[in-house]
Amino acid sequence: MEFNIADLFESIADSIPDRLAVVSGEHRLTFAELEARANRLANALRELGIRPGDHVGLYLYNGHPFLEAMLASFKLRAVPININYRYVEEELAYLCSNADLAALVVQRELLPRAIAIRDRVPTLRTIIAVDDDGPREDEAGAHAYEPLLAAASPERRFEARSGRDHYIIYTGGTTGMPRGVVWQHEDVFFAGLQGGNAGGDPIASPEELGPLVASKEEPLTFLPAAPFIHGAAQWAAIIGWFGGGKVVLSPGRSFDGRRICELIELEKVNTITLVGDAMARPMVEALREREYDVASLIVIASAGAVLSDAVKDELQERLPNVMILNNFGATETGHQGMVGFGEASGGKPTFAMDESNTVLGEDMRPIAPGSGIVGKLARRGRLPIGYYKDPAKTAATFVTIEGERWVIPGDMATLEEDGRITVFGRGAVCINTGGEKVFPEEVEAALKAHPGVADAVVVGVPDEKWGSRVAAVVQARPGADVTLASLDAHCRTRIAGYKVPRQLVLVEHLVRHPSGKPDYRWAAEAARAGRT
Numbered sequence: 001m002e003f004n005i006a007d008l009f010e011s012i013a014d015s016i017p018d019r020l021a022v023v024s025g026e027h028r029l030t031f032a033e034l035e036a037r038a039n040r041l042a043n044a045l046r047e048l049g050i051r052p053g054d055h056v057g058l059y060l061y062n063g064h065p066f067l068e069a070m071l072a073s074f075k076l077r078a079v080p081i082n083i084n085y086r087y088v089e090e091e092l093a094y095l096c097s098n099a100d101l102a103a104l105v106v107q108r109e110l111l112p113r114a115i116a117i118r119d120r121v122p123t124l125r126t127i128i129a130v131d132d133d134g135p136r137e138d139e140a141g142a143h144a145y146e147p148l149l150a151a152a153s154p155e156r157r158f159e160a161r162s163g164r165d166h167y168i169i170y171t172g173g174t175t176g177m178p179r180g181v182v183w184q185h186e187d188v189f190f191a192g193l194q195g196g197n198a199g200g201d202p203i204a205s206p207e208e209l210g211p212l213v214a215s216k217e218e219p220l221t222f223l224p225a226a227p228f229i230h231g232a233a234q235w236a237a238i239i240g241w242f243g244g245g246k247v248v249l250s251p252g253r254s255f256d257g258r259r260i261c262e263l264i265e266l267e268k269v270n271t272i273t274l275v276g277d278a279m280a281r282p283m284v285e286a287l288r289e290r291e292y293d294v295a296s297l298i299v300i301a302s303a304g305a306v307l308s309d310a311v312k313d314e315l316q317e318r319l320p321n322v323m324i325l326n327n328f329g330a331t332e333t334g335h336q337g338m339v340g341f342g343e344a345s346g347g348k349p350t351f352a353m354d355e356s357n358t359v360l361g362e363d364m365r366p367i368a369p370g371s372g373i374v375g376k377l378a379r380r381g382r383l384p385i386g387y388y389k390d391p392a393k394t395a396a397t398f399v400t401i402e403g404e405r406w407v408i409p410g411d412m413a414t415l416e417e418d419g420r421i422t423v424f425g426r427g428a429v430c431i432n433t434g435g436e437k438v439f440p441e442e443v444e445a446a447l448k449a450h451p452g453v454a455d456a457v458v459v460g461v462p463d464e465k466w467g468s469r470v471a472a473v474v475q476a477r478p479g480a481d482v483t484l485a486s487l488d489a490h491c492r493t494r495i496a497g498y499k500v501p502r503q504l505v506l507v508e509h510l511v512r513h514p515s516g517k518p519d520y521r522w523a524a525e526a527a528r529a530g531r532t
Contacts, residue, residue, distance in 0.1 A: 001206040001369040002163035003186040006074035008196065008209050009241060010035065010156065016244055019219075023267055024064040024249040031241075033070070034180060041072035042261050044152040047105060048125040048126045052077035052159070054102040055123075055168070058228070059083040061107055062436060063251040065130045065145060066228045067237060069105045073183075075158050078102075081180070084229045085110060085253060086496035091116040096124060099180060099391065105130065123219070129397040163189075168388055169231035171331035177442065180388030181231075181331045187382040189409035191334030192235045203400055213244030214314045220270040221249045221296070225279055226435065231301040231331045236273040245270075257282025268296040271384055275435030276305025278466050280315060287318045294319060301338070302359060303327040304435040305467055306349050328353075328423065330409045332397065333379045337421065344390070350422040356381040359415045360408065364401055370417030374383075377411040377423060380404055429520045431460030433468050438499045440520070446494040447501070448486060452480030455510045459505065471527035472501035475510045482506065505530030 001007050013021075017032035029037070050056065056073045058080050060066045073080040079100045083092070085107065092113060096104065103126040106114045111129050118141075125320045130145040155434020163186030166196060166269075189195065196209045196221075203209055213219070218441040222240030224247065225263055226233040240247040248267045250259050255274075260283055263269060274280060280302065284294075297319065306326045308316075318325055328351045329336040337353035358366040359375040367373040386394030398407050412424045440458035447456035455475040460468035476482040484504040491500045511522045 002161065003189045003206055003514065004074075004161040004163050004165055005076075005167065005185050005189065005193075005238065006071065006158075007161055008189070008206060008237075009071060009074075011206070011210035012213050012244065013027055013243060015214040018329045019244065020246045021241060022064050022247050022249065023065060025251045027064050029064060034064075034071070036157075037064075037149060038068050038071035038075060039154050039156050040149040040152040041068055042075040042158065043155070044148045045072060045078070045126075046076060047152070048103065050076060050078055050103055050126070053166075055081050055099050056077045056080045056102040057083050057099065057104040059085060059094060059106040059110055060130060060228070061085055061251065062224075062228050062233075062249050063130075063254045064249065065105070065282045067247070070228075070234065074161075074165070074167075075156075077161055077165050079161070079168050081168055082170055082229045082231070082234070084178075084496065085227075086498055087113075088492075088494065088496060089113055089117055090400045090494060093120045094396075095178060096121040098177075099168070099170070102126065103128065105145070106142075115140065115142070117292055136271040146323070161185075166385075169234070169331050172230065173436070177439070179390055179393060182385040182388050184385065187384070188235075188334065191382040192231075192329070193238055193242060196333070198239055198243050216244045219243055219245040220298075221246045221248060221264060221268055223250075223260070223267075223269045223272045225250065225255065225272055225274040226304065227253075230277075230304060232273065232327075232436070233330075235335075236271075236303075240271075255279050255282060257284075257286035258289070261294065264297055269294055271301065272297070273301050273303055276302050276307055276432075276467055277311045277464075278305070278434030280307055280311045281465055284314050284318065286312060294322075297322050299323045299325060301325045301327050303329065305432055315377050326351075330411075332384055332407050332409045334382070336377075336379060347437070350416060350420045353421050357421060358493060359413045360401075360406075360423060365397075367416045367420060372414060374412055374414050374424060376408050376423065377413040378406045378408045383407050423518060429459070431458075431468050431470055433460065433463070433470060433498060434466040436498045438470055440518075443470060443472070443491070443499050443501065444518075446486060446491045446499075447474065449494065450482070450490045452477050452482040452486070456518065457510055458501065459520055459524040459525045459527050461524065463502075469502045470499060471503035471505065473505045473507055473510065473523045473526050473530075475507055503527060503530075 013031040013035035021031040021034045022029045056078050070080045097264050100123045108129045127142040129142045157403040165185045167183045168180040170180045170326045224236035237247045281383040326339045335399045337351035339349045339351045357379050360378045361367045361375045414422050444456050454477045457473045461471045463469035
């Protein structure tokens with residue numbers, strides 16, 4: 001056995017077959033039941049022509065089918081590809097084509113959109129629709145998920161796997177379009193999945209995992225509240241399983257703070273992972289409304305966006321016995337560190353990170369602790385192979401310095417005297433709104449397609465709920481009547497709703513650098529001053 005996610009999951013299923021693995025709405029699956037369903041889907045995919053190395057798109061809401069499809073892909077040595085369910089047709093067509101999808105597992109509600117772009121993805125051979133309450137028109141050529149599983153074998157009959165098998169997670173880059181980060185199973189197991197022993201030393205061999213989880217009489221219950229379209233939520237579920245624990249889901253596309261609190265109470269949840277204030281604030285509001293039995297809760301961890309002090313403070317006040325953490329990392333780095341309540345430096349989060357992390361100065365050498373120099377956060381050790389089909393971006397982000405390979409995703413930081421690292425944020429202009437990354441160039445292109453827009457620059461401005469909101473600074477064409485409502489309606493036909501500007505500032509003339517590039521600092525000041 002190698003450090004392969006499918007192999008490791010199977011060893012757990014064999015060791016604790018009767019223990020609950022997933023709670024998803026009315027569905028309660030033991031490890032043996034989840035294993036059998038994943039085997040059925042893997043065997044069905046193989047019958048449909050999916051082979052090792054093929055890419056399988058997961059265009060799904062949170063729910064057990066997402067986890068089943070992810071495991072089934074790993075079992076076949078295929079590669080699951082996360083797809084944001086908020087994408088409109090143009091975005092969906094781009095990602096499916098860029099990822100070279102061979103198959104697409106799609107929520108039935110989203111099926112018409114998948115059917116509409118199918119002919120634009122030459123590699124796409126198979127579409128499988130997962131039942132929900134969505135419309136059932138235009139299902140030509142799509143296989144129904146449950147009948148497909150029912151007709152397939154539950155037996156485990158797969159070829160030998162490798163720790164070098166691929167696991168791709170699509171994430172945002174700075175050019176406006178998502179990129180696939182290519183990990184090997186063995187590397188992501190140690191860099192992102194805590195080495196099979198959360199809170200302890202990583203296991204030394206794959207054979208240790210089954211007996212280790214079987215020895216845990218009271219494993220933790222995990223609730224990954226963030227969407228599985230983000231790698232951090234997928235990793236949280238796998239970490240839960242690799243600890244022999246139960247993974248509780250809140251099925252569907254929307255985050256409901258009341259439902260999360262109910263699930264904590266009903267399922268005795270120990271650990272929740274969420275994304276910043278956009279999810280923590282509804283939890284706080286639910287806790288204000290009434291009391292819940294949350295005595296089981298041990299940890300609330302935010303990944304993908306830092307909790308604001310105000311929200312963090314109220315969470316801690318209402319949950320005094322819960323450890324509230326801001327986890328830090330990126331799809332390109334895995335988990336890098338964490339900061340607990342009250343730990344900060346100059347108002348910026350300061351993270352405890354191990355020796356695989358450092359801050360590089362302009363000379364690409366580590367800066368001295370306590371120097372006050374702001375450089376680029378970098379990590380070495382187990383790293384991704386690079387970006388899928390993007391050698392230029394791979395070369396720019398994954399660099400070799402004096403014979404050692406580092407990843408430098410773009411976070412600006414400084415090294416404190418005590419060895420902790422204070423992070424100031426991305427040097428690029430990417431906007432993080434509620435954990436979703438929005439890239440100005442993409443939104444600007446949509447705005448400029450509006451007949452009344454002569455020029456536009458998009459920036460993020462502070463927002464109490466979302467951390468940042470998307471603001472458009474627009475130069476209108478002479479005589480045009482440009483309103484926020486008209487831009488909203490126009491943009492929603494071209495980009496996902498979370499990318500659409502929530503604020504509009506009209507200016508007589510946009511300021512650009514002599515190179516012609518937008519002056520984002522000026523635009524941000526104009527947006528903060530305008531607030532229209």
